[in-house]
Amino acid sequence: MAILEVKDLCVDYETKKGTARAVNHVNFSINKGETLGLIGESGCGKTTTAMSLLGFVSPPGRITGGSVIFKGEDIRNYNDEQMRKLRGASISIVRQEAQNALNPVLRVGDQIGEVLREHGEKNNKLIEERIDYQLEMVGISPKRKKSYPFEFSGGMRQRVMIALAAIAEPDLMILDEPITGLDVIVQRQLINLLAELRAKMGLTALLISHDLSVIAEMSDRVAVMYGGYIAEEADVVSLYKNSKHPYSSALIESYPRIRGEKKTLKSIPGAPPKLLTPPDGCMFADRCQKAKDICFKQVPESVVVDGHRLRCHLYSGNSKGGV
Amino acid sequence: MGINYIVKKLIASLLTLFAITFVNFAIFRLAPGDPVRMMFRDPRISIETIEKMRVEYGLDKPMVGQYFSYMKNLCKGDLGISFWQKKPVEEVIAERIPRTLLLIGTSLIIAVILGTLLGAIAGWKGGSKTDSAIMSISMTLYSVPSFAFGILLMLAFAYHLAIFPLGGIETPASGYHGFRKAMDVAHHMVLPAFSIVLWYIGQYIIITRSSMKEVLSQPYIMTARSKGVREKKILTRHALRNAFLPLITITGVNIAFMTGGIIEAETVFSWPGLGRLFYDAVMKRDYPLLQGCFLVFSVAVIVLNFVVDIIYGKVDPRVKIGGKAADA
Numbered sequence A: 001m002a003i004l005e006v007k008d009l010c011v012d013y014e015t016k017k018g019t020a021r022a023v024n025h026v027n028f029s030i031n032k033g034e035t036l037g038l039i040g041e042s043g044c045g046k047t048t049t050a051m052s053l054l055g056f057v058s059p060p061g062r063i064t065g066g067s068v069i070f071k072g073e074d075i076r077n078y079n080d081e082q083m084r085k086l087r088g089a090s091i092s093i094v095r096q097e098a099q100n101a102l103n104p105v106l107r108v109g110d111q112i113g114e115v116l117r118e119h120g121e122k123n124n125k126l127i128e129e130r131i132d133y134q135l136e137m138v139g140i141s142p143k144r145k146k147s148y149p150f151e152f153s154g155g156m157r158q159r160v161m162i163a164l165a166a167i168a169e170p171d172l173m174i175l176d177e178p179i180t181g182l183d184v185i186v187q188r189q190l191i192n193l194l195a196e197l198r199a200k201m202g203l204t205a206l207l208i209s210h211d212l213s214v215i216a217e218m219s220d221r222v223a224v225m226y227g228g229y230i231a232e233e234a235d236v237v238s239l240y241k242n243s244k245h246p247y248s249s250a251l252i253e254s255y256p257r258i259r260g261e262k263k264t265l266k267s268i269p270g271a272p273p274k275l276l277t278p279p280d281g282c283m284f285a286d287r288c289q290k291a292k293d294i295c296f297k298q299v300p301e302s303v304v305v306d307g308h309r310l311r312c313h314l315y316s317g318n319s320k321g322g323v
Numbered sequence B: 001m002g003i004n005y006i007v008k009k010l011i012a013s014l015l016t017l018f019a020i021t022f023v024n025f026a027i028f029r030l031a032p033g034d035p036v037r038m039m040f041r042d043p044r045i046s047i048e049t050i051e052k053m054r055v056e057y058g059l060d061k062p063m064v065g066q067y068f069s070y071m072k073n074l075c076k077g078d079l080g081i082s083f084w085q086k087k088p089v090e091e092v093i094a095e096r097i098p099r100t101l102l103l104i105g106t107s108l109i110i111a112v113i114l115g116t117l118l119g120a121i122a123g124w125k126g127g128s129k130t131d132s133a134i135m136s137i138s139m140t141l142y143s144v145p146s147f148a149f150g151i152l153l154m155l156a157f158a159y160h161l162a163i164f165p166l167g168g169i170e171t172p173a174s175g176y177h178g179f180r181k182a183m184d185v186a187h188h189m190v191l192p193a194f195s196i197v198l199w200y201i202g203q204y205i206i207i208t209r210s211s212m213k214e215v216l217s218q219p220y221i222m223t224a225r226s227k228g229v230r231e232k233k234i235l236t237r238h239a240l241r242n243a244f245l246p247l248i249t250i251t252g253v254n255i256a257f258m259t260g261g262i263i264e265a266e267t268v269f270s271w272p273g274l275g276r277l278f279y280d281a282v283m284k285r286d287y288p289l290l291q292g293c294f295l296v297f298s299v300a301v302i303v304l305n306f307v308v309d310i311i312y313g314k315v316d317p318r319v320k321i322g323g324k325a326a327d328a
Helices: A046-053 A080-086 A108-118 A124-137 A142-146 A154-166 A184-201 A212-218 A236-241 A246-253 A293-297 B003-030 B035-039 B047-057 B063-075 B089-124 B129-143 B146-160 B178-216 B219-226 B231-268 B274-283 B287-315
Strands: A002-015 A018-031 A035-039 A061-070 A091-094 A172-176 A205-209 A221-226 A229-235 A302-305 A308-311
Touching (some): A018 A061, A035 A046, A046 A205, A108 A142, A124 A142, A154 A184, A205 A212, A212 A236, B003 B063, B003 B287, B035 B047, B089 B129, B089 B231, B089 B274, B089 B287, B146 B178, B146 B231
Parallel strands (some): A035 A205, A035 A221
Antiparallel strands (some): A002 A061, A221 A229, A229 A308, A302 A308
């Protein structure tokens, strides 16, 4: 059963120079217990997509089309109070700025417990027990709940953020670059922790990263984003072994491998498309080595090839279907 | 915040106080002019009499000796005799202190509460019409010189409309007692207090607003929102407390500058407080009194800064024993 279904989502940013479409007809769904990895380079619309799930698109940005169906209801129709009740309780988020993501003048435990309090829990004893349990789960001694954020290391703060996001047992957790900016050892610990949570809680998650290895390790399915749209979406193994979209292939080629022969990494020539002046055809055409004439003229429709859903003219003839 | 922190701050305050007694002593000794000549401006006075006076006042002794006797008297609470009032300086000052505290306390409380409130609203509603209205008013208030408010208020409300008295602290020879007297004093205080409030409120609004805007852009506000915290609680629990931190520091620094405002407001409205006394002491070249006023103002600044430090330590958990602040 799909917990979340995003259909044709569009987010536009109004600027003085014109309108930039940051999220361009994005479609994906996440089933219960599944982790969808969302990967792409900076500015491709990953975080904007995540933010629109929480209703955090604010002017000059605006959701201009599509729907976000969460547990059967389109949350785009929710009012402010309904959105507030959704946040933290049903959809939670772990973001990357662990350094300042916690309020410096409030105790860590109180900040975790606040989630339950704000969603109507009044039993203080129960709240305290839940805080202890959550802290223990993320590997922090419950005694430390009286500490302030500045008394914690960066890795510990990010653990607190995970405890905070998980305390209300949300139906969906958005992990927006949850381990970026931490050293590799802490990254490893956090990946293990998240894997454990997945096993214990049956976590349903949207994992956003630009790190291929993190996505590979933690996701069931992967969506590759480029220039505001999803270029390719497939099962994780299939995508890495058998990528179809030239951009996905180029992205994987540009990433070092631990095993196998050493070879020079291939970079992708050119720069990401300018969203203010998008090309007429495929967003990736300028940088694509396999680009044909049609790629520069016509926006590719979504097609399904061997279980990969992709937008690429190279495959347009092969299959029908799509969106 | 531990007892250690308080003791450390206390010691620092005492050291500052000691340094101030030295400066306070030196300033008047280094000023040109002979105090004895100032006291008796009679050309017929003989050299012998002057010398006698010098010995009597201890002015023949070296500076260091003079400083020690000044400190000795200071410790006993003896600030000397006022040339002008012919009374002990400490008595003259003691009489004035409560009046100034009343005026400045009332105005400061109003200015801080109203200023932070308006500033917080402006910051919270950043970019709105409310924000620009509050900001234009506070910018105007902030840039007008402090004495101008006093004179304008006096002209409008005391002279033309005549709803408030022109000056003073109470109706002379009214014979009021108890509640009536309190009301009379309050009536006299409205204009001077209002002029000080107007002067201060602008900067409080501006500072609170920018502090608020800064806080609102911090990731932890976003965290609170994504936790589903109610907007009202985000403002009161998450934003305001953090926005107050720089405000506390600035209040501490500002206290020193407030003395100027007190002198101006009290002089304009003939409020018989310390500020007015200071002005009179300068006009009458009353050195012992001036020295006493200097000392009282300095002590007040030190004490208030000490209080501010303690409050800061209470509000911000990052201020720990030893006063070391860690990065968050």
